[in-house]
Structure formats: C-alpha cells, structure tokens
Amino acid sequence: MLDILEILDKYNNKPIALYGLGTETERFLSQLGNGISIVGLLDGFKEDGEIYGYPIIPIMETVAKGVSLIIVVARPGSCKAIAKRIGAFCTQNGIALFDVRGKDLLEASNVSFDFENVKGESRQKLCDMIEIAQVVSFDIFDTLVTRKVISYTDIFELMDIRLRDIGIIIPDFPRLRLYSEKKLSQMSAPKLTDIYKFVLKKSGGNFISADELASMEWELDLSTMMAREDVCEIFRKTIADEKKVVITTDSYYTLSQIKTIFDRLGLDKPDEIFVSCEYKTSKMQTLFDILRDRYCGKRLLHVGDDEIADIEKASGYGFDTYRIYSGADLYDSLGGLGLENEIRTLSDRIKAGMFISNIFNSPFWFEEDARRLFINASTQVGYLFCGPMITDFVLWMKQKAKEQGYGQILFCARDGYLPGKLYRNASPDTKSVYFLSSRMTAIRAGMQDNKDIEYVDSMKYFGTPEESLKMRFGISAKDISKIERQKEILLKAGIQREKYKKYIEKLDIQDAQIGIFDFVAKGTTQMYLQKLFRQHMKGFYFLQLEPEFMVDKGLDIEPFYSDEEKNVSAIFDNYYILETMLTSPYSQMEEFDENGDPVFADETRSEKDIKVLDQAQAGITDYFEEYMRLTPESVRIENKMLDEKLMALINQIQIKDEDFMALQIEDPFFGRMTAIADVIG
Template identity: 25%
Template sequence: MSLKQYINKKRNTAYMPSYENLMDKINNYENVSFDIFDTLLKRNVKEPTDVFDIVQRYVGKEYPNFKVKRIDAERKARSKSLKEEVTLEDIYKEYPEENIEKLEFLQSIEMKVEEEILTLNPYMYDIYKECVKRNKKIYIISDMYLPKEFIAKVLEENNIKHYQKLYVSCEVDKTKKSGSLFKYYLDENDIDSRTAIHIGDSWKSDFYSPKNVGMNAIHIPLYIKNEVNIYGTDSIETNYLSSFVNNKYYENDDKYYKFGYQKFGPFLWGYVTWLYRKFQENKLDKVYFFSRDGYIMKKAFDAVYPKNDIDTYYLEVSRRSLRIPILWMDYDFDTVLDMISPSKMVSLKTIFDGVGLDIRNYSSLIKEYSFNVDTKFDRKNIKNNSQLKKMYSELEKDIVSKSKEEYENLKKYLSEKNIHGRFAIVDIGWSGGMQRYLEKTLNKLDIENDIYGYYIGVASYYKRNMRESNLNLNGYLFDFKNNPNSSDKRSSFVGLFETLFLEQAGSVENYSEQDGAMKANRLPYEYIIDGKEMPEVRKVHNIQDGAMEFIKDVMKNRFIFNEMNFSSDVLFSGIYQTGTSPNKDDLALFANFGFYDEGEDAKLANPKSLIFYIFNLKRFKSDFLASRWKIGFMKQLFKLNLPYERLYKLLLNFK
C-alpha cells in the first residue's frame, strides 16, 4: 500500500453514524439523494479493482493479466475522452484485444460479476427504508461507467425501488465530482438546493461537491472502524468471503443467527460441496446421512444439490443404537472401553451407558464395590482397576441379554432401510465407530456391503476401530488415517463445535415395531426438561437458520462461489477463532450452553472461581478435563488475554 493509499484509507475509516443521528439530520429535508456504490450498495470485495481478480477466475489463461489490462484500458479511455465521464464501452475500446466477440464476452463477464458482488449496505438500507416511510422524495445519483439499465436492475434486485429518478454520470455526461450532475438533478426537478441533502462515501464527490451547489451533505465512512474481517484479506477468496458475510443485511439482530450466517454457514457449505466432489470421484449414488449431526448436513446438501444423480437418505442411528446390538459378539471390558468416549476421565455413567444399562437399576451393586454414580476413572489406569472389572463381570449376563434383544430389532430396521451394497455414510466424525458397528452387523447378517465413510474429521484415535477391518474413512477438515501429519483443529472446543450440528430431537436409543414397520425410538431431548424447552433449543435453531440463509445466498451467487477455491481451513477459521480465541461476546453466547454426551452432562465452559481452584487443584484438573470447551473454560477463569491455545496444549502433557 502506497503512502497516498494509506492516508486515504485512514481518512475514510470511521465509526458509522448511528441510525438516530442520520435520521435527525435527514428529517429536515424534503429531497434526499443517495450515492450507490459503497453507500446504498456495497461490493463484496475490499477494493473496486478486486472485481477484476474475480473476472480473471472466469476468463482464465486465455486472457492473461486481465486486471492490469483492464485498469490500463480505463486510464487510457479517461485520458483520451473529452467527456466528463466514460462508459464501459469506451473502456473496452481501449482494451488490447481486436476480436469484437471476445471484447463483448469480457464486458458481459464483468457486468455479471458486478451484479453478483453488489449487495445491500446493511447500515444504509434501514435509512433508505425510513426515508420511504416518511415520504421523502428519494433520488439515486452515481458517478459510474456502468449502464443505467444495468444499475436500475441491480437496485431492483436488492429491493431499492421507491425512488423518483436514477442519475448515472455516463448517461448524461455530467459528474458528481465536478458538481455538474448535482446541478442537473436540481434543475431538472425544480428543487431548491436548500431543501436537498445528499448521502455518500466520497469526501470530494458526495460531500464537498453537493455543498458547493447549496445542498447539505452527509459523509459516511468507506471503511467501518473495528469491522472484523473474519476470513482475512490475504487472497481474493478470503477478501470476498469476509466482505460477503460482513455486508449481509440482517433483518433482526439475533447474535446466534448472525454467528450461523457468518461462521457456521460457510463451513457447512464447504463441507457439503466437498462431499459432492467425493461422491462424484468415487461414483457413489446412494448416501446415508446419520442422525443427529447429519440432519443439518443433509438439509444443506439437498439445498446445494437439489437435482442430482445421488440419492440421499436420513438414517436414524446413534452410537448407542448401533453399538449395543453387537456387544453380545464381543463384550470384553477392553472392547467396550474402545467403543465409548475417548475422554481422559471415564465416568461410571459412561460405562453403563456404553453397554446400554440404566445405572439407576444397579445402585446396590455399585455400592457393594464402593463406587457411586459420580465415580470417574483415569483412562490411563482404568484397565488395572480390579474392583471395576469384577463389578463389570457381574453385568455381563445383562449386557448379553440386552444386546441380543436389540440386535434382532436393528436387523429388521436395516433390512427395511435397504442397507446393502456400495454406499456412503456421512457423519460428524471422529473415529469411525458407527461405521465399524454397522459393518460388523451387516457382515454378521451376510449382507454384502462396501461402505465409504465421510466425516468432518478423522481423529488420531481412529485406529481403535480398525482392528477387525480396514475401514474406508475420509475426513474434510483433518484426516489422520490418510494424512498422519494432520492437525486436530477442534479438540479444544469439541463440545462447542458439535453443538452447532444438533438436530432438535433426542438421540436414537433403539428400534421397535410400530404399525407394521420398524421405527427408531428416541431418547428424551436433553434440552427439554419437564416439558419445557431450554434456551439452547432456540439458540441452536437460530444458528442453523443463519447457516441455511448463508447457503441460500450462496446459491444466488453461484456464478462467483463456484469459481472460488476455498480451503477447509479458511472456511473453518471463523468457528476456529471463536473456539480458540474467544472474546467476551463469544463467551456470552456459548459458555453456559449445556452439553450432553454418553450419560454425562455439563456446561461447555463454566469454571468455579480462581480462588476456589487455588485451594482445590485436583478439582481444577477434573473440571478442566470434563469441559468440552477447554479454552473457553480457561478464558472464563482467568479473564485475561493469554495464549490459551498454547496453554491448552501444554496442559495436555500433564493428563
């Protein structure tokens, strides 16, 4: 960035005036004129010339150095012209290409890109609507080389319709910058300049020029102070995506909806587009999305690919519903430990839940072995606990009985769902346990199967599910099976991440025959207590609504998004920032979320006081290990800006 550009950016960076402040100034004027670009509409790029980088994505190698040539063509057109303003056609006459058809093609692509990247300015749209409501006479005035018809079309597409007239400099050969376009507008409409006010982002064209002809004017900043570039501006992809989510007009101010749109939506979209590519590569035409995390995944996939040659199904399964039915084949204590949560601390509740037994029915047995329902064991030495193993041996008869009962019902359910042959399964991850259980069941039933598992991530502990067969596992965000050097990017906030995918229904417990068909029996939804929904239900719903709205908007902008090469790391970076570097707003959103998994429930990040832990170090360790958002836990505890991700990795060494 040159010194001139730096100074100009600093000069054009400020806080946006408040709605009340703007309306107070506008209210005294009968005639209100708006600039278009970077005022009523914003481009989903940081600089206007970034448009040419996107055009280059389309035109490719056949038109090398398009951006440089396009900028130079405009410079030449302006230097040669005797008019105040040039047209897009004038510019392309100076482009170094003699073939008329190719020039027309380039011109059409540029306008197509402009159409897709233009969107409502969320700050100014409310002002415009209020002016309409107050019956102000509204005029739209722009210095622009694009055709008036094109601009009118874009305005209408963005619901800007209720204005008197549209003035475009290239159509009348007059500009705001010189002041001649403002004079023309005032004269043509017989407007007293003292009754008119103009709003725009350019100091020269939108502030000084209208004032020089007797109008009032309001300057709004081109760059909004403290606006966060969620995805950065290092490339045209991140530049575009950051602008796309920042420029969104939100009808309401729900922070969960906004999080869903800005952070969850891009990642969800990236995941389902990756899935589609993988299905195509492997010629898969039958896909089962696993409940519950697969619910929003399937919804997103079907929205992005509504008409394709891949049949998608929603399979109501859970770790429990697939795990319990196969335990009678192998219920060894070590086997069960490999099937349940890989957490450092293993609770007695989790063990009972893992074998499908209700811990409340075994209180006498638990007491006999000097345990209680809240007892937890360190995974490092749990296999050496003789008392626990003895107690477990007394459960074996019940485990086998429960398992065989559920096996018969699972067999019927899978048969009805036509689960056989070559197909894909989709879930959140992390080690392929459900794929292992399903494959084992199908093999036992002599049902031919060739399962391709697709997951958001394949964690380093996937090997515990590879002892009986080499599962076909594929991870989007990280994949330790196919790339041992992967990095597990969600381990410090796994609970927070998984919460985003929740279906608003209980986990599948087992299956039974109802009305002549096998149905999945759901456990009570964890977030409904005594018939009353907890706040998390609506919050997760709003997050997912925001994510689906993002995907809906992407479908309107496929022309650009299909040409962008977004990596999984880029699309994950918004969620990653919240998970690993949470600010006060992030903590307010998620710290007190309840999280339920394998018989355990806790808040995501709800530590006791620092003073308490100073005198209870063991409790700090147990609470920290139990937290499913460990960095959020530490930030809530210490309240300081510390390198929490490094601290988290350091603490893992002392597990």
C-alpha cells in the same frame, strides 16, 4: 498517519513514482506536482506511453531509477488492492509505499474488535441532518447497496471464468476490463457497453459483442448485490416523510438498470436519479454542478461513502454531507480482523466478501461509547462463523466420494442432519440416506463379546455404573454382578442386531460400497455398524479423535483434518461449537423395536433451544447456498486456515442472542453437559 505534505518533505529531492493514471493523479499533479522529483507513473495494466506529461513505467524500472517512495493515488479500497499487488516488491527493494492520504501501506494494521479509534457519526445525527435538509441526495453503491465480494473488481474475475466456460478467452481480461473503465473515465463517465467496446478494440475482438458482454456483467454483478438495510430504512422513511429525495451516483449502469436494482432490493423510487453515465460526467467532474443547478437555493444534504467524491467534493459545493462507512472501510478500520494473510484466492475473497457484507451491513457502530463489534442473532452465528468451515467440509467430502466411487452415503443421525441436506444440494446424483443411528444405537446392537464391552467401558462415563448401564446399553439394573452384566448386554445386543437389520432392509441400500459420515469421532459407531453390513464401509469424518487407538480395528476412515493438520490447527478449540450447530432438531436415537422402527430418547432440549439451533442452521444453509451460487465450481478451493480464522472470531465478537448463549452442549454417551458460554470466550 502522516500528512502527505510531511511525507513529500521527508522525501524531498529523492526520486518518487506515483501509482495510478486516473483523474485523482491529474488532480494530485496539479496541486502538489511542482517541486517533487517524479520519475514516472505506474499502473496495474499499462507499462508504457505518457500521460499528464510523465512517462508510464513498469514497476521493475523503479529500482533502476532509484525510486525511494511510491505514492498510490487512488481511493482507499483500491489502495489496499494495489498494496497487496506490489507490497512485497516494495519491501524487498526498500521502497516506501504510502497512499495519497498519508497512510503507510506497508505497515501492518492492528487488529481490533471495537471502533473506539474510528471517527463516525450516529444514526440519530443523520436523521437530524435529514430533518433540516430541503433535498437529500443518496449515493447507491456501498451506501444503500453492497456487494457480497470484497471489491467490485472481483466481478471481473468472475466474468473471466464465465467467459472461459463458454469458450471466450480474452487474455488478461480482469486487468483489461479495469484499465478500460479507468481510461474512458478520464474524459467522461462511460456506460458499461462503452467500456466493453473499448475492451474489444484493445483485445482485437472476439466471438461476442459489447452488448452481450455488458449484459453478462450486469446480471453477474446484480446477483451479488444486497441492501444495506439500516441505511435503506432511513432512505424509505425520508421518502415516506415526503422529503425531496434524489440519487446521485457514479455508475456505468444506465438509469433503467439503476431502477432495476431498486426494484430487486425492494427500495422505493426517489424523485430523481442523477447517474454519471447518463450525464457523461462524474462526481469528481461536474455531476454535482448538475445537482446544484437543479435545486438551486435549496439546502442540500449528500449521503455517501467515498470520503473524496461524496464528502470532500460535495462539501466544496456547499452541500451538507454525511459519510456512510462502507463495509470494506469498517473491516479495514479493525485491521481486517486478522484475516488478511489467509485471503489468497478468488474463493477466499468471496468468502470474505460474504462475511463483510453481513457483519458490516449496517454502518451505524457509533451509538454507544464502547462501540464494540457484535452480532444479534444465532442466524449470524451460523452464517458468519460456522458456514465457511462446513461448506468446505461438504465440498471436500463430495470430491473424495466422487474420486473413490462412493455413490451412496449414510449420514448418521443426529450430526448428519444438516451436512446431509447440504450434501444433497451439492451432489444430487449421490444416494444420500439420513441413517438413524447414534453411538448408543450402534453399541447396543454391536456388542458380540466381552472385548466389545471392555472397549466401551474403557471410555469414561461421568455418572454412576447404573446410569452408565442404562444410558449406554439400555439396561436397568442395580447391584448386578459383572458376569450377569455381560450376559445381559450380549443378550440384548443379539436382539437389537436383528431389529436394526429390519430397519436397514427398509432403506433400499445398494449392494455396493458405502460411505458413512461422522462429524467428530474415534470410529466407534462405524466399527459396530460395519458388523451389520456386507458392503465395505468407508468413513468420511470432519475430524477423527485418537486414531492411534483404532489402528487395529480394521476401519477405513479418511478425515477432513489429517492428524498432522489437527495437531497444528486451532480446530480443537472450536469443534464442539460446530458439532452443536449441526445436530438434528429431533430426539436422540436409542434403539429399534420389533418392527425395525426407531425408539427415541426423551427430548432434553427446550423448544427455545431447538428454535435457536434451527436459526443457526438456517444461517449455515444460507451461507452454503450463497457460496455455491456466487463461486464457480472451478475456483472453489478449500482454505481451512481462513475457515479457522473466521470461526475463531466467535470468541472475539460479542453475541447478543441470549437464547444462543444459554445453550447446553449435550453428550449423553459420556454423561456430560457443557454450557456453550463456557466454550466461547
């Protein structure tokens, strides 16, 4: 990365534009504005007028003015968003785009899975600095608290949707909301109500007050917040050690609201809270003056995430400083883990925000030399890698069933255990039935002639013929002839059909078409179950294997992944892992007894295995519920490419849960056992 002075020297005497109208731009102009050819200032909202002695121009005008360089004068997180907004335009018109720190915003970031090239301090270093400090000041946002969105500006888009849902339409609301905050922050540090008074003034008012708007945004924003536990642990310990602890933060939330955040997240109250909107001044203005004067002569340590406002500015007052990397900073330092090109919609940004706030919740990645990205628990495996794909699949299935009039769905054991629970959450009006079945159960009841037997035998079994006969058909026999074998299978099938029907009669299934869930399958289970039902049965699958072999079977199947999609996707590399994550903690179904009650196989998994799967499923459930809570229904857009990228990270990010890595993937129908460690990697 070049120094900004080197960049300015390189473009000496060439037309330059600055992007940003905030106080950072005013500061840049006062320090570096002389001697460079600035033809105008750019902004995401305002395109005319004048500020700081320069005209505000629209982005399109930079071409006519011959601009060869745009410098984005903003904080790192904002620079990234601005680069997304105007990067394609700059590339198309040959305009260089750098941030104020000298980073080329058009340069593709290298994806990495370790922090070897990131300069950061350890947890112990922070503890040592706290030990010698007399007063410790903590920032809040992105330090003690993070949000489950990529940027706080995503809250504005969520606000816009909520307002539209109640009939309040403020044109171009997200941009106007951000502009209003920036405009008022040039002179002072506004409260949220002040910002919304300005919004209403600029938009001509609406059927809602500034107080109501501020309250709505506050509640929405609060619902996205979560504690950064490792930092909060140090914060709590510092208070417990009776060290003087204060909060110094830039925020449009009032002192009372800041205290509510602490209550909601279970944080102890500090000795004092210096919040910018209460003092009408920010850290970049005079908030640190107030802090210094309050603790004059004391050795003061400030802990925060912003390298300018929290580190550079605080250092200028003689404070010791410790930088906490935000989740977004850590994510960016690893090149966005290769996800950036797939993040397009608000739904995607919420998914990515949930991922970032979880895996980068702790900033302390600088303890060991390797500094490799890792996770500790199977709960995270479910949440981070499996949750996004399973969520999109369940919501797809809900939509398809609704469109096609399927009001009752059978979720076949055992793969239907977790998807069925999630589906009931998403579609409570649908009759969702956890249907005791398995490929073996359906086959044992579905054999009607020798062609059926030949079809099953065509699927290779990794074991002896006797083992296959026992496992697939439930018949124990040695040295049995082919004819006797066929007779035994068909005789047992007839008996099992009647027993299976007794079970089905207990389920109160309506005399209407039935949807049936299977995760990854050819359609064998559905084919034989259809023989037990009068109603039409449609399969909603995650993935259908070898559909060409089932075209003559008369099955109605619609997979989440079409044949064309699966052939060009990476889903085949990882669906085995998903399938393992979904399975029930209960034993495999084999057949039914005389009363239509289930007969289960002996459990082959250990209690430890089942506990690990329970934890992984808890992670998937947490993800699903959070996504449903955070994402309005109108913007829930499936993105399989992003889901695949997130899932593929399971092969790159180290999993330190030894119990999870010791799992075996069972497939009793084929007689196979595969170590999950052999699938991951």
